[in-house]
Amino acid sequence: MATEGGCRLPSGEHDFAGRVTELLDSRRYEEAISLIHERLAQGMDTATVDGVLLKSWIAGTLIDIGSEGNIGHAVKEGMDIFVNERERLNAVIDEHEIEYCLGNARSALFALQASEPGFRMRPGTIDVLTKAKNHFWRAYKRMPATSAPPHLLVNLANALRSSGRVAEALQYYDSAILERPDHPEAHANRAEALWHLNRLSGSLTANMLWQMMKGYDMATRSTRIPEHFRAQWRAKRDYLRERLVPIGQDEDRTNRDLAETQAEANAHSQYRKFCLTNHLTLSEHSLYCPCIGAQRDDLAIPKSTAPIGGEFVPRMILLLNRLKSEFALARLLYYRAVQDPTEEWVTFDEELEFAELEEGEAIGVRPEMLRTAFRMCFGILDKIASGVCELFQLAGAKEPIYFHSFWREKQKGKDDDERWAKINSLDNLSLLALYSQATDLSQQDGEWRHFKRWRNALEHGMLVLFKYREEFTDPMEYGLLDWNRAVVSVPYDDFVQKTLQMLQLARSAIFNFVFCVRQEGEKEMRSDRPGLPLTIPPKY
Secondary structure, three states, X not given: OOOOOOOOOOHHHHHHHHHHHHHHHOOOHHHHHHHHHHHHHHOOOOOOHHHHHHHHHHHHHHHHHHXXXXXXXXXXXHHHHHHHOHHHHHOOOOHHHHHHHHHHHHHHHHHHHXXXXXXXXXXXXXXXXXXXXXXXXXXXXXXXXXXXXXXXXHHHHHHHHHOOOHHHHHHHHHHHHHHOOOOHHHHHHHHHHHHHHHHHHOOOOHHHHHHHHHHHHHHHOOOOOOHHHHHHHHHHHHHHHHHHHHHOOOHHHHHHHHHHHHHHHHOOOHHHHHHHHOOOOOOOHHHOOOOHHHOOXXXXXXXXXXXXXXXXXXXXXXXXXXXXXXXXXXXHHHHHHHOOOOOOOOOOHHHOOOOOOOOOEOOOHHHHHHHHHHHHHHHHHHHHHHHHHHHHOOOOOOOOOOOOOOOOOOOOOOOOOHHHHHHOOOOOHHHHHHHHHHHHHOOOOOOOOHHHHHHHHHHHOEEEEEOOOOXXXXXXXXXXXXXXXXXXXXXXXXXXXXXXHHHHHHHHHHXXXXXXXXXXXXXXXXXXXXXXXXXOOOOO
């Protein structure tokens, strides 16, 4: 199945492309590769638009063939075209399309790597997956978030899910389905993510079962997918449908439940609706359902289905309370900063008076709420890093710990990084998820590393938010920003969107921290010396 959203074809090549696509859909991969090689041998003028379009289509299709057929050399051949001829291709092909195709290539190469005997998911073994995720992030960044195409959202979500980041993956699958309700890959992969969530949470509700079944069912209805994909999804749908029968989840019961769910979702406060819509809740149930079960941030380390143990659990619960408390404030500040100002919330802005520089800076209580919300997210992440170090005994009591960098020790002249080796010896998928999130903020190659620069400006310098309008003076014209290297300027609307993304990252990290601790607590219950068993009562 050719990758949706791939590069355009020149008008004279549709017969050739049709034959290749037919071979690909019928899983005759080697024949498809041979046909492509025959066309490449004929040559093409990449100094022309048509030549570039054909070359890029061939490169993307080689990646598709290698991905579906587990043929590494085809993936590498397609990737090499994008890498070696990037400047020429970029004259015609949008940058985000190239990044998207490179992300597909890296994802395929990682899948091949992960299928090798003895492979284990560890921070030290997912470099290729991290690069794939970074390519998708770069494609995502190069277009407005509100217009990101569904195929990009799905493949980004797939990379996040493979990294253990299930909360974020579900968020982007939901965004893709909202954009295009009949998108088959979005529905099928969202169902896979719910299976993943079930393994992490240890609970499987009737609602979750039904949503997984419905996801596969929606995916099978597409007329554009090859039969072998439809057959896989149909088998999973039928298996789940059989599991729903013994618990009385027939069509009538499901329709009643859906109506009740919608009524309960409509009954939430405006604030809770805002949190659910923007993926800012701390409830496992809210990850997939907006019913009454999503009305409170009841995320907890102990499971409702089985006890966990370990002397560390009470300390981790204490930390979780602090994380939830700080996140609740950051989230509320964001809500109050961006909500309709007519809603009652007295800020006493009329008692503030500022010098007018006609530079368009957003200043006052609401912008400060926004800045504070952004800054608090880094504090939450650093506390999670400290919790991980406490849980696994990774750092000394006096060592400063930062989420984006603590994974490797910073000791001059130390040849053997003991911390990195220990982290890679641990079997904990949610620890891997936290590491993957840290790579987003890495100062070396993280795609969101500028967030740390913004945070430093907030803490130690000045982050200036501008609402640019024609009547405002250019702030650079009068040297308003060049008097201090610690001054950073960001468009106000961009900062609003990025603060939301930072909140979503922090929220996902809290989930990953809980699942990480929970998994270690389960290990303690299986060991010879379990700690105090703890459970929470089931609610839904």
